Amino acid sequence: MEIESFRALLTEQGQALLAELREFTADQELALATRLRREYRPLAPLGVPPTELVRAAFEQARLRQRAEAKFGADARSMYFTQHGVEQATRRSVAEWRAGRFAALGVKRLADLCCGIGGDAVALARAGIAVLAVDRDELTCEVARANAAALGVAELVEVRCADVADIDTDGFDAVFTDPARRTSRGRVFDPEAYSPPLSWAVEAARRTPFGALKVAPGIPHELVPEGAEAEWVSDRGEVKEAVLWFGTAAAEPYRATLLPGPHSLTGGALPDPPVGPVGRYLYEPDGAVIRGRMVAEVVESTNGRLIDPMIAYVTSDELRPTPYAHAYELTDVLPYNVKKLKALVKERRIGTVVIKKRGASVVPEELRRQLKPAGPNTVTVIVARTAAGPVMMLGQPAGLAM
Numbered sequence: 001m002e003i004e005s006f007r008a009l010l011t012e013q014g015q016a017l018l019a020e021l022r023e024f025t026a027d028q029e030l031a032l033a034t035r036l037r038r039e040y041r042p043l044a045p046l047g048v049p050p051t052e053l054v055r056a057a058f059e060q061a062r063l064r065q066r067a068e069a070k071f072g073a074d075a076r077s078m079y080f081t082q083h084g085v086e087q088a089t090r091r092s093v094a095e096w097r098a099g100r101f102a103a104l105g106v107k108r109l110a111d112l113c114c115g116i117g118g119d120a121v122a123l124a125r126a127g128i129a130v131l132a133v134d135r136d137e138l139t140c141e142v143a144r145a146n147a148a149a150l151g152v153a154e155l156v157e158v159r160c161a162d163v164a165d166i167d168t169d170g171f172d173a174v175f176t177d178p179a180r181r182t183s184r185g186r187v188f189d190p191e192a193y194s195p196p197l198s199w200a201v202e203a204a205r206r207t208p209f210g211a212l213k214v215a216p217g218i219p220h221e222l223v224p225e226g227a228e229a230e231w232v233s234d235r236g237e238v239k240e241a242v243l244w245f246g247t248a249a250a251e252p253y254r255a256t257l258l259p260g261p262h263s264l265t266g267g268a269l270p271d272p273p274v275g276p277v278g279r280y281l282y283e284p285d286g287a288v289i290r291g292r293m294v295a296e297v298v299e300s301t302n303g304r305l306i307d308p309m310i311a312y313v314t315s316d317e318l319r320p321t322p323y324a325h326a327y328e329l330t331d332v333l334p335y336n337v338k339k340l341k342a343l344v345k346e347r348r349i350g351t352v353v354i355k356k357r358g359a360s361v362v363p364e365e366l367r368r369q370l371k372p373a374g375p376n377t378v379t380v381i382v383a384r385t386a387a388g389p390v391m392m393l394g395q396p397a398g399l400a401m
């Protein structure tokens with residue numbers, strides 16, 4: 001999107017157009033676009049042809065619809081760019097982080113790489129004054145418009161600059177969310193982030209508190225000395241990892257599960273015991289697994305691993321924990337498709353939920369082979385163990401009969 005077109009959307013005419021597109025659906029697009037181009041011809045702001053104004057409004061309306069998954073109802077009054085919506089931190093995660101900064105007593109923070117302002121807005125809503133920096137001019141205009149649209153403009157100063165040129169002296173904290181994509185796709189080497197990981201670590205250490213976002217798959221050996229690494233999941237999906245500085249964390253790792261929030265710290269327990277599959281199977285949340293805190297789940301469920309390399313915990317007791325889904329097992333058998341098919345038929349099972357770890361099973365393919373039919377449901381968990389692949393049949397604990 002051109003910056004002039006975006007500015008035109010902020011004029012009275014642009015706002016009226018966006019209001020018309022609040023609820024539009026793809027099948028109305030052609031007729032609606034024709035009508036709007038006609039109606040807005042005499043109104044289009046100087047320098048922007050009416051066709052371009054209408055095109056930009058449709059693009060923005062589509063981006064808003066896409067962004068609802070991240071921002072909920074806020075998305076309807078926010079502004080986006082294509083990259084901005086893809087890279088922005090979702091509201092739930094940004095609010096969690098902002099809450100952590102606020103709890104540390106942070107009052108003034110430099111958000112280096114602010115994008116369209118997903119984090120900046122959440123920080124301001126937590127009462128923190130934010131200097132939001134991005135080097136892309138259009139992105140900065142969008143971030144400014146978002147701060148205004150969501151009523152936090154007074155707490156957010158957006159500056160268009162390279163983060164390397166920002167003096168963070170006098171700030172309580174720095175947060176950096178580097179760009180991890182180029183025109184060629186996702187970047188895996190943290191030194192190829194923009195700005196690179198090493199630069200962001202230095203920046204985070206220059207203020208009393210610091211945090212920086214990295215890919216959830218960051219190798220643990222890249223977590224710098226003295227930092228706390230936090231993995232955050234939202235509704236069971238790991239969204240990001242963040243390196244925190246200055247928090248004086250007693251434990252090196254943290255797994256935070258949203259909504260909740262549930263926050264587990266650890267990472268220093270010895271390797272957990274391994275043993276036979278018991279009555280319950282626990283499937284730890286992805287943030288717990290990434291944070292190497294499966295041992296904490298083993299401990300809290302009085303359990304053991306089913307295999308030293310597989311993140312499934314088993315126990316003879318049901319000890320509910322927010323950090324793992326528990327299944328009550330009815331059968332534990334060597335993996336055998338023919339046998340499974342016979343059981344599915346015999347038990348009149350029409351819905352098969354398939355989970356797997358360490359086994360080369362393709363769930364959709366297996367489900368097709370099983371030909372499920374009937375009123376009943378089963379969860380089948382296939383996993384590799386030292387004794388060969390096993391299939392564990394059961395139900396989410398609490399639902400089991």
Ligand SMILES: C[S@@+](CC[C@H](N)C(=O)[O-])C[C@H]1O[C@@H](n2cnc3c(N)ncnc32)[C@H](O)[C@@H]1O
Binds near residue numbers: 090134
């Ligand atoms: C992942 S996005 C930030 C998303 C943001 N936290 C949010 O929630 O909306 C990264 C941003 O960093 C910006 N960026 C990358 N390198 C930069 C640099 N050296 N100086 C300033 N901004 C930079 C990009 O333009 C991009 O908008």
